[in-house]
Amino acid sequence: MSEFTVIETRKLREVRKGATRKHIINVTVRNEFGVLARIATLIAGKGYNIESLSVGETHEKGISRMTIEIIGDDIVIDQVVKQLRKLIDTIKVRDLTDIPHVERELVLIKVHTPTARARDEVLRITEIFRGKVVDVSQETYTVEVTGDEDKIRAIVELLKPFGIKEMARTGKIAMKRELGWEENPQD
Amino acid sequence: MSRKGADIVIETLIEEGVEYIFGLPGGAIMEVYDALYRVGGIKHILARHEQGAGHMAEGYAKATGKVGVAMVTSGPGATNLVTPIADAYMDSVPTVFITGQVPLHLIGNDAFQEVDIIGITRPITKHSFLVKRVEDLPYVIRQAFHIARTGRPGPVVIDLPKDITQQLSDVSIPSKEEAISSLIGYKPHLTGNPQQIKKAVKLITEAKKPVLYVGGGAVNAEAQDELLELAELMRIPVTTTTQGKGAFPEDHPLSLRMLGMHGTYYANMAVYNCDLLIAVGARFDDRVTGKVEEFAPNAKIIHIDIDPASISKNIIVDVPIVGDVKIVLNKILEEIKKKGAKILHEREREEWLEQINKWKKMYPLTYKNSDKVIKPQYVIEQIYEVTRGEAILSAGVGQHQMWTAMFYKFSFPRQFINSGGLGTMGFGLPAGIGAKVGRPDIPVFVVDGDGSFMMTMQEVVTAVHYKIPVKVAIINNGYLGMVRQWQELFYEKRYSEVDLSIQPDFVKLAEACGAVGFRAEKPSEVREILEEAMRIEDRPVIMDFHVDREENVFPMVPAGKSYKDMILEDGKSPDVETMYLVG
Numbered sequence: 074m075s076e077f078t079v080i081e082t083r084k085l086r087e088v089r090k091g092a093t094r095k096h097i098i099n100v101t102v103r104n105e106f107g108v109l110a111r112i113a114t115l116i117a118g119k120g121y122n123i124e125s126l127s128v129g130e131t132h133e134k135g136i137s138r139m140t141i142e143i144i145g146d147d148i149v150i151d152q153v154v155k156q157l158r159k160l161i162d163t164i165k166v167r168d169l170t171d172i173p174h175v176e177r178e179l180v181l182i183k184v185h186t187p188t189a190r191a192r193d194e195v196l197r198i199t200e201i202f203r204g205k206v207v208d209v210s211q212e213t214y215t216v217e218v219t220g221d222e223d224k225i226r227a228i229v230e231l232l233k234p235f236g237i238k239e240m241a242r243t244g245k246i247a248m249k250r251e252l253g254w255e256e257n258p259q260d
Numbered sequence: 261m262s263r264k265g266a267d268i269v270i271e272t273l274i275e276e277g278v279e280y281i282f283g284l285p286g287g288a289i290m291e292v293y294d295a296l297y298r299v300g301g302i303k304h305i306l307a308r309h310e311q312g313a314g315h316m317a318e319g320y321a322k323a324t325g326k327v328g329v330a331m332v333t334s335g336p337g338a339t340n341l342v343t344p345i346a347d348a349y350m351d352s353v354p355t356v357f358i359t360g361q362v363p364l365h366l367i368g369n370d371a372f373q374e375v376d377i378i379g380i381t382r383p384i385t386k387h388s389f390l391v392k393r394v395e396d397l398p399y400v401i402r403q404a405f406h407i408a409r410t411g412r413p414g415p416v417v418i419d420l421p422k423d424i425t426q427q428l429s430d431v432s433i434p435s436k437e438e439a440i441s442s443l444i445g446y447k448p449h450l451t452g453n454p455q456q457i458k459k460a461v462k463l464i465t466e467a468k469k470p471v472l473y474v475g476g477g478a479v480n481a482e483a484q485d486e487l488l489e490l491a492e493l494m495r496i497p498v499t500t501t502t503q504g505k506g507a508f509p510e511d512h513p514l515s516l517r518m519l520g521m522h523g524t525y526y527a528n529m530a531v532y533n534c535d536l537l538i539a540v541g542a543r544f545d546d547r548v549t550g551k552v553e554e555f556a557p558n559a560k561i562i563h564i565d566i567d568p569a570s571i572s573k574n575i576i577v578d579v580p581i582v583g584d585v586k587i588v589l590n591k592i593l594e595e596i597k598k599k600g601a602k603i604l605h606e607r608e609r610e611e612w613l614e615q616i617n618k619w620k621k622m623y624p625l626t627y628k629n630s631d632k633v634i635k636p637q638y639v640i641e642q643i644y645e646v647t648r649g650e651a652i653l654s655a656g657v658g659q660h661q662m663w664t665a666m667f668y669k670f671s672f673p674r675q676f677i678n679s680g681g682l683g684t685m686g687f688g689l690p691a692g693i694g695a696k697v698g699r700p701d702i703p704v705f706v707v708d709g710d711g712s713f714m715m716t717m718q719e720v721v722t723a724v725h726y727k728i729p730v731k732v733a734i735i736n737n738g739y740l741g742m743v744r745q746w747q748e749l750f751y752e753k754r755y756s757e758v759d760l761s762i763q764p765d766f767v768k769l770a771e772a773c774g775a776v777g778f779r780a781e782k783p784s785e786v787r788e789i790l791e792e793a794m795r796i797e798d799r800p801v802i803m804d805f806h807v808d809r810e811e812n813v814f815p816m817v818p819a820g821k822s823y824k825d826m827i828l829e830d831g832k833s834p835d836v837e838t839m840y841l842v843g
């Protein structure tokens with residue numbers, strides 16, 4: 074059959090596929106009943122996991138802000154963003170991934186510190202990371218650190234050999250930088 | 261004045277202009293039913309099953325453009341509404357679904373007849389509300405109607421805890437503006453970006469082989485006049501989806517009829533070969549595009565849609581225009597007129613129309629009629645003739661739905677009421693009833709499959725109860741026909757669980773329900789029955805047409821395949837040499 078020879082001379086429509094990577098999305102919402110469930114349902118409906126999520130009130134009454142981290146295909150995430158905008162209770166949705174922004178996360182790590190040496194070491198590491206020891210027992214130190222993803226990953230790696238008994242993270246919060254091009258010395 | 265929450269519900273519905281509610285009462289919603297009885301002002305159609313009520317509300321909305329309202333009790337009443345809610349979501353039908361709920365203090369306790377209907381329907385609603393304070397009632401109801409009918413329309417659920425409907429309040433009914441002022445994040449974008457409109461006009465004037473691809477969004481926006489003007493002014497052929505039918509008259513010389521899986525040969529060929537595709541309120545559904553890579557492969561695409569999330573979802577487009585279809589088309593027309601824009605390639609444009617006419621002549625929609633056995637297509641053609649093409653048709657889902665789409669020529673918007681996105685068997689009869697309630701001035705035919713009909717046939721009794729003279733034509737092939745067709749074509753005729761030859765006597769069934777029943781087994785009986793049915797105005801008619809059992813729907817583009825794999829009648833492939841234009 075000549076059927077396919079005809080086809081081959083024709084251009085095919087390109088099916089665009091985006092890169093898969095981590096996205097960080099800020100969502101400002103009216104703090105109404107069920108709004109979190111709605112957002113979670115929408116993201117789950119696309120088959121994605123939420124990597125981290127943080128929610129809190131803003132300075133305006135009844136308005137909350139969420140930061141959502143998801144790993145996914147750029148094009149599907151673009152869809153997610155558009156659909157989030159469509160929700161009645163969302164006010165502003167912004168994918169910060171490619172926009173200069175500040176990211177912070179707070180983590181609490183309970184480390185096994187039975188010996189004086191372990192306590193000294195952990196304290197020293199904590200100081201280097203500008204963290205604090207916020208709880209002490211005979212067996213443990215609980216360390217609080219704030220930072221971006223790399224910093225948190227680094228301290229977790231350094232503390233692991235001592236034995237981490239418990240760890241809790243707040244999930245990231247993020248904010249667009251006003252002067253996008255300027256390196257922030259505090260980073 | 262202090263009155264019960266339930267009274268506030270009815271008052272606000274009246275303020276919103278609601279004329280009909282379709283529903284069925286129960287414990288949790290009884291206060292509202294009591295208020296309906298006491299306050300009056302709204303007519304209620306008591307369906308025999310909540311699914312029926314939901315589809316009636318949809319049919320009413322699809323036929324009139326007004327918001328359809330269904331009201332049910334909590335628990336099983338609410339879960340019976342899930343299918344209509346999903347259906348309304350998929351086809352963007354403006355609807356408000358009111359569900360009773362257990363009293364607030366019992367929510368979450370697995371109380372009697374409690375389900376989390378808000379949770380269950382979250383992914384299939386445009387929005388939903390659980391009312392927690394009696395004072396919120398009029399605000400919530402007004403917001404629900406606003407959300408349901410504006411932007412891309414859709415279903416909104418209002419869940420009413422029983423105690424809220426019992427509490428007293430003297431809250432007054434706010435104005436629309438006041439009620440919606442707190443929806444600060446909801447502002448549908450209407451006007452279309454002027455830059456994009458200029459680009460679109462440029463592409464339209466430069467194109468040699470343009471096609472307009474029109475979906476339900478054009479019907480929702482009531483853009484038929486603008487569409488006709490644009491098509492005629494710029495000489496652009498028009499194809500529509502199942503939901504877009506009637507937005508452009510199918511008896512117009514520029515009409516290509518329907519595209520997609522069961523589209524016409526010429527519509528699909530035109531889309532395959534065009535160099536500019538103008539999508540208007542359509543969403544590139546997979547039943548339309550087939551294999552995406554080979555959908556309009558050489559065309560630039562303009563996409564006009566009210567819903568930004570619909571744009572570049574399935575196919576990346578060149579000129580996206582977010583806005584109300586009617587407003588945007590008007591701006592495009594204005595721009596064309598202001599600039600005195602002309603078709604640049606007159607000669608190529610005329611050749612394109614000639615080519616399309618050749619395709620139309622080569623493979624028109626046809627079937628082989630018979631004088632021994634009733635062909636389903638013949639029944640549809642006869643319905644077209646006895647109604648002079650002026651009836652509203654609603655359909656179930658399956659072969660009969662596609663034959664209706666093919667062999668009835670639709671000429672005005674809201675004329676073909678069917679379940680496109682969800683493909684809900686059982687939609688046809690209740691939706692037809694809702695349509696007739698909304699448009700008593702126009703005859704309404706329900707074209708149903710024997711399988712589809714049996715899914716909601718209890719609503720015949722509802723039509724008898726309210727003397728709603730819908731005319732139901734059952735295209736009875738004794739099969740789940742569309743599934744059988746796929747088994748024939750793609751599963752070597754292994755007819756797994758599709759035989760419906762054990763079925764009720766539909767004539768006796770009609771009579772038992774208080775309707776009129778007719779049966780036709782020979783082609784010569786078809787016309788007479790239809791004419792008789794047209795004369796009955798005081799109750800529903802059920803016509804049982806025993807048709808050729810193994811007739812197939814062609815043309816057909818198998819799922820996920822390209823238009824080039826189209827199967828014409830008798831399983832023939834089209835002559836490949838004729839399918840493509842060079843260059």
Ligand SMILES: Cc1ncc(C[n+]2csc(CCOP(=O)(O)OP(=O)(O)O)c2C)c(N)n1
Pocket residue numbers: 656657658659660661683684685686708709710711712713735737739740741742743
């Ligand atoms: C509620 C529901 N269940 C199952 C299907 C799958 N389905 C699609 S078409 C079809 C057969 C429809 O049979 P019938 O109503 O007799 O119409 P016909 O195709 O014979 O015209 C089925 C089972 C569906 N669309 N909806």
